[in-house]
Amino acid sequence: xxxxxxxxxxxxxxxxxxxxxxxxxxxxxxxxxxxxxxxxxxxxxxxxxxxxxxxxxxxxxxxxxxxxxxxxxxxxxxxxxxxxxxxxxxxxxxxxxxxxxxxxxxxxxxxxxxxxxxxxxxxxxxxxxxxxxxxxxxxxxxxxxxxxxxxxxxxxxxxxxxxxxxxxxxxxxxxxxxxxxxxxxxxxxxxxxxxxxxxxxxxxxxxxxxxxxxxxxxxxxxxxxxxxxxxxxxxxxxxxxxxxxxxxxxxxxxxxxxxxxxxxxxxxxxxxxxxxxxxxxxxxxxxxxxxxxxxxxxxxxxxxxxxxxxxxxxxxxxxxxxxxxxxxxxxxxxxxxxxxxxxxxxxxxxxxxxxxxxxxxxxxxxxxxxxxxxxxxxxxxxxxxxxxxxxxxxxxxxxxxxxxxxxxxxxxxxxxxxxxxxxxxxxxxxxxxxxxxxxxxxxxxxxxxxxxxxxxxxxxxxxxxxxxxxxxxxxxxxxxxxxxxxxxxxxxxxx
Amino acid sequence: xxxxxxxxxxxxxxxxxxxxxxxxxxxxxxxxxxxxxxxxxxxxxxxxxxxxxxxxxxxxxxxxxxxxxxxxxxxxxxxxxxxxxxxxxxxxxxxxxxxxxxxxxxxxxxxxxxxxxxxxxxxxxxxxxxxxxxxxxxxxxxxxxxxxxxxxxxxxxxxxxxxxxxxxxxxxxxxxxxxxxxxxxxxxxxxxxxxxxxxxxxxxxxxxxxxxxxxxxxxxxxxxxxxxxxxxxxxxxxxxxxxxxxxxxxxxxxxxxxxxxxxxxxxxxxxxxxxxxxxxxxxxxxxxxxxxxxxxxxxxxxxxxxxxxxxxxxxxxxxxxxxxxxxxxxxxxxxxxxxxxxxxxxxxxxxxxxxxxxxxxxxxxxxxxxxxxxxxxxxxxxxxxxxxxxxxxxxxxxxxxxxxxxxxxxxxxxxxxxxxxxxxxxxxxxxxxxxxxxxxxxxxxxxxxxxxxxxxxxxxxxxxxxxxxxxxxxxxxxxxxxx
Numbered sequence: 001x002x003x004x005x006x007x008x009x010x011x012x013x014x015x016x017x018x019x020x021x022x023x024x025x026x027x028x029x030x031x032x033x034x035x036x037x038x039x040x041x042x043x044x045x046x047x048x049x050x051x052x053x054x055x056x057x058x059x060x061x062x063x064x065x066x067x068x069x070x071x072x073x074x075x076x077x078x079x080x081x082x083x084x085x086x087x088x089x090x091x092x093x094x095x096x097x098x099x100x101x102x103x104x105x106x107x108x109x110x111x112x113x114x115x116x117x118x119x120x121x122x123x124x125x126x127x128x129x130x131x132x133x134x135x136x137x138x139x140x141x142x143x144x145x146x147x148x149x150x151x152x153x154x155x156x157x158x159x160x161x162x163x164x165x166x167x168x169x170x171x172x173x174x175x176x177x178x179x180x181x182x183x184x185x186x187x188x189x190x191x192x193x194x195x196x197x198x199x200x201x202x203x204x205x206x207x208x209x210x211x212x213x214x215x216x217x218x219x220x221x222x223x224x225x226x227x228x229x230x231x232x233x234x235x236x237x238x239x240x241x242x243x244x245x246x247x248x249x250x251x252x253x254x255x256x257x258x259x260x261x262x263x264x265x266x267x268x269x270x271x272x273x274x275x276x277x278x279x280x281x282x283x284x285x286x287x288x289x290x291x292x293x294x295x296x297x298x299x300x301x302x303x304x305x306x307x308x309x310x311x312x313x314x315x316x317x318x319x320x321x322x323x324x325x326x327x328x329x330x331x332x333x334x335x336x337x338x339x340x341x342x343x344x345x346x347x348x349x350x351x352x353x354x355x356x357x358x359x360x361x362x363x364x365x366x367x368x369x370x371x372x373x374x375x376x377x378x379x380x381x382x383x384x385x386x387x388x389x390x391x392x393x394x395x396x397x398x399x400x401x402x403x404x405x406x407x408x409x410x411x412x413x414x415x416x417x418x419x420x421x422x423x424x425x426x427x428x429x430x431x432x433x434x435x436x437x438x439x440x441x442x443x444x445x446x447x448x449x450x451x452x453x454x455x456x457x458x459x460x461x462x463x464x465x466x467x468x469x470x471x472x473x474x475x476x477x478x479x480x481x482x483x484x485x486x487x488x489x490x491x492x493x494x495x
Numbered sequence: 496x497x498x499x500x501x502x503x504x505x506x507x508x509x510x511x512x513x514x515x516x517x518x519x520x521x522x523x524x525x526x527x528x529x530x531x532x533x534x535x536x537x538x539x540x541x542x543x544x545x546x547x548x549x550x551x552x553x554x555x556x557x558x559x560x561x562x563x564x565x566x567x568x569x570x571x572x573x574x575x576x577x578x579x580x581x582x583x584x585x586x587x588x589x590x591x592x593x594x595x596x597x598x599x600x601x602x603x604x605x606x607x608x609x610x611x612x613x614x615x616x617x618x619x620x621x622x623x624x625x626x627x628x629x630x631x632x633x634x635x636x637x638x639x640x641x642x643x644x645x646x647x648x649x650x651x652x653x654x655x656x657x658x659x660x661x662x663x664x665x666x667x668x669x670x671x672x673x674x675x676x677x678x679x680x681x682x683x684x685x686x687x688x689x690x691x692x693x694x695x696x697x698x699x700x701x702x703x704x705x706x707x708x709x710x711x712x713x714x715x716x717x718x719x720x721x722x723x724x725x726x727x728x729x730x731x732x733x734x735x736x737x738x739x740x741x742x743x744x745x746x747x748x749x750x751x752x753x754x755x756x757x758x759x760x761x762x763x764x765x766x767x768x769x770x771x772x773x774x775x776x777x778x779x780x781x782x783x784x785x786x787x788x789x790x791x792x793x794x795x796x797x798x799x800x801x802x803x804x805x806x807x808x809x810x811x812x813x814x815x816x817x818x819x820x821x822x823x824x825x826x827x828x829x830x831x832x833x834x835x836x837x838x839x840x841x842x843x844x845x846x847x848x849x850x851x852x853x854x855x856x857x858x859x860x861x862x863x864x865x866x867x868x869x870x871x872x873x874x875x876x877x878x879x880x881x882x883x884x885x886x887x888x889x890x891x892x893x894x895x896x897x898x899x900x901x902x903x904x905x906x907x908x909x910x911x912x913x914x915x916x917x918x919x920x921x922x923x924x925x926x927x928x929x930x931x932x933x934x935x936x937x938x939x940x941x942x943x944x945x946x947x948x949x950x951x952x953x954x955x956x957x958x959x960x961x962x963x964x965x966x967x968x969x970x971x972x973x974x975x976x977x978x
Contacts, residue, residue: 083545085544091544091545093544098544101544103538103543103544103545104543105538105543107545202547203545203546203547204545204546205545206544206545207544207545207778209777210777210778211777237549238547238549239547239549239778240547240548240549240550240778240779240780241547241778241780317774318774321577321579321589321774324579324581324587324589325542325544325586325587325588326544327581327583327588329583329643330541330542330586331543340583340641341581344581367579367772367773367774368770368772369770369772372772372774376774
């Protein structure tokens with residue numbers, strides 16, 4: 001059976017489109033056929049935009065015929081996490097409180113994807129407001145891991161990860177506040193990039209924790225991550241925290257070899273709680289990297305153990321503030337009340353799920369008079385020191401290597417009633433957001449049960465390209481990323 | 496008999512001033528007053544999910560300009576913070592404001608004829624929208640629906656906080672008026688209390704005279720005019736004194752001024768006060784102000800009203816009252832200065848500007864900018880008086896004509912034949928005619944009634960159509976009568 005175009009990567013699809021052996025309409029139709037086949041099992045999407053996608057694809061084909069094609073993304077179907085605002089298309093954050101919210105504007109990344117000619121397939125599932133690591137906190141039901149439908153795809157960008165892993169999109173955008181791109185990428189066998197804070201405009205990303213949020217790609221390989229990052233990144237007048245980028249583009253800068261690169265591994269990463277299979281897979285990745293010319297050294301990140309506690313003070317504090325606007329007054333769900341306060345209470349009680357309420361309560365508490373200094377302020381100080389640890393480590397190393405997650409994908413329901421266990425699944429990823437650095441997750445093996453395992457590369461500020469270079473060279477000599485999940489309706493068959 | 500305790504009122508003010516920048520503080524929406532409800536809004540000032548604030552550089556510079564003008568220290572690094580409270584007119588349910596690092600701090604305003612008022616801080620924030628109550632009385636209690644107009648949401652708002660240095664309601668009004676004059680001088684705000692671009696809350700307490708500690712701080716809100724500031728503070732000071740005199744204790748609270756009832760009413764107690772949960776606004780970076788940029792902003796500072804007033808008194812020899820009238824409005828001061836720059840003596844120019852010109856314009860409800868008489872023309876008119884080409888009285892006629900037509904004074908004088916007769920030969924004939932026609936007056940004068948001469952001067956002026964030079968007439972009359 002011929003390989004379905006839906007299984008292509010961005011660069012493969014771009015090559016076929018350029019060679020005119022494939023049209024964007026054919027590619028887009030193939031993706032929607034695939035969605036029809038597997039979506040009932042995977043539930044990656046909250047909203048599909050098929051009609052509009054086909055119109056965009058036809059427009060792309062016309063541009064190509066007129067030799068006005070816009071580059072590697074022109075005509076390529078991309079899925080968007082449903083916390084990225086899309087003009088005229090519902091944007092729910094997987095929350096009942098935004099069930100009927102239709103933004104009147106596009107997020108900057110969406111504008112940039114459209115400008116690059118990308119075809120938007122729809123909006124993918126997530127944990128409500130990106131609070132979670134499994135998509136089980138979605139108000140509209142969990143997504144499932146294409147590698148094992150009884151397991152979670154990770155989160156919060158679990159819908160984007162599941163969609164790409166199941167070939168329901170060529171690639172997708174997610175957002176990452178504490179690992180929300182990287183953890184699902186690892187659990188679904190994908191490449192996922194959390195760019196340096198400030199590299200990608202957050203305008204139009206419905207904020208979770210503003211000082212930590214960053215939009216990034218989830219893709220079938222590292223090369224695709226570079227293509228997507230290049231399309232969405234760069235200074236934006238609408239986001240004061242976005243940065244003007246200088247030097248060569250990420251796709252150019254990630255093209256070279258990795259001879260002589262120094263990679264650090266923190267001893268604190270390999271302690272208790274790390275699954276032996278994950279440990280073995282990450283350890284195994286050293287061999288091909290050494291063959292490619294990298295050297296490894298042990299480093300220490302003494303404050304690593306504090307990363308999760310710092311994160312769970314800073315992130316909920318900002319979240320409680322960012323979510324204050326959802327009150328039933330202007331948009332979204334409104335429950336009538338006898339007075340304004342009752343309306344607020346009823347609307348928010350009915351609109352938010354349990355994890356969202358937990359984080360709002362936690363965040364409100366740590367910002368309250370009398371507790372601010374003890375919690376929030378202290379967390380900020382610890383955050384500064386944690387950043388210094390990472391900056392020091394990256395003085396003697398070009399990149400750091402860690403596991404992406406402590407275990408492969410866990411079962412749906414396994415951690416749903418234990419928030420602390422759930423929070424621990426982000427133990428390797430949260431510190432990267434706290435220190436604002438870039439990090440890339442790349443598949444590096446499989447468990448005995450056939451579940452993907454990912455490793456994480458952490459780089460210097462704004463040196464995302466070095467990570468992409470290491471990841472891409474690694475993928476030149478490994479094929480973990482080429483495996484496809486054994487979905488029952490997959491035209492491809494399994495591993 | 497029990498000794499009466501003497502009380503002292505202590506007042507501190509928080510003045511809010513909407514900056515008249517073209518666009519709002521964090522988005523490109525217009526700030527124009529009076530537009531149709533919700534016609535000047537966008538995703539950012541509506542606080543829609545996913546939107547981010549971007550600082551309006553002009554708003555920031557204006558805030559710093561005001562900080563400099565009230566003698567504040569400008570912070571080299573300042574940040575913005577989120578202030579949380581739930582209210583439908585606040586779209587994000589937090590206000591982007593400044594908490595512990597305001598952009599300017601520790602300045603002072605010198606009130607004319609009173610002690611200086613220390614300025615604690617000046618900070619920049621966003622304004623909220625406006626609630627409109629529909630139904631009976633358009634009041635929250637009786638209305639059927641509350642509507643929100645977000646046009647005002649995101650307007651740049653400056654808050655100027657004074658130390659508790661004011662002692663009298665009248666002083667408080669004078670302080671707010673001087674800030675109003677200031678922001679208008681700086682062209683940073685309309686400073687209009689009726690339109691709400693200048694607003695004021697007060698902290699007022701009462702203590703036994705001579706005490707060091709302040710009494711319970713009571714905040715008064717909803718004072719929407721200078722009159723209501725004075726009435727509210729007067730009412731509140733008396734209420735507090737009476738309560739203390741009765742032996743009651745006062746507790747910290749927020750009270751609302753009711754202009755119609757003429758009283759303040761409790762709004763919320765200290766216990767019910769908000770916990771605003773301030774924390775640094777993560778969507779805006781920390782701002783840094785270097786010497787070069789500060790120098791550029793400082794360069795925008797005009798001569799300040801109180802400096803100008805002092806100069807008018809000390810160097811131009813005007814009275815403090817006159818200097819106050821001329822400097823209360825920058826355009827008036829500029830008009831006056833242009834008039835003296837065109838050669839008019841300061842005192843004469845002052846009289847003409849503050850009495851004749853402003854009087855005439857006020858009567859027609861016009862501003863000095865609407866005057867058809869240019870400063871150069873007023874100076875020319877004054878020169879005609881000084882050269883005795885026309886009399887002061889004729890000058891007023893000429894001026895009235897100039898106000899209507901905008902013509903030069905020379906042209907008016909010539910067209911109407913108003914040149915003063917100073918030629919003594921020409922005047923002698925008129926004088927002799929008058930003396931011949933009034934023998935009784937001549938007899939009275941000669942009998943010692945020297946005041947009769949005033950009547951005779953008047954007769955000569957009348958005979959010459961007012962064009963005779965009164966001094967010359969006086970002189971000739973005396974010569975003729977004593978001959």
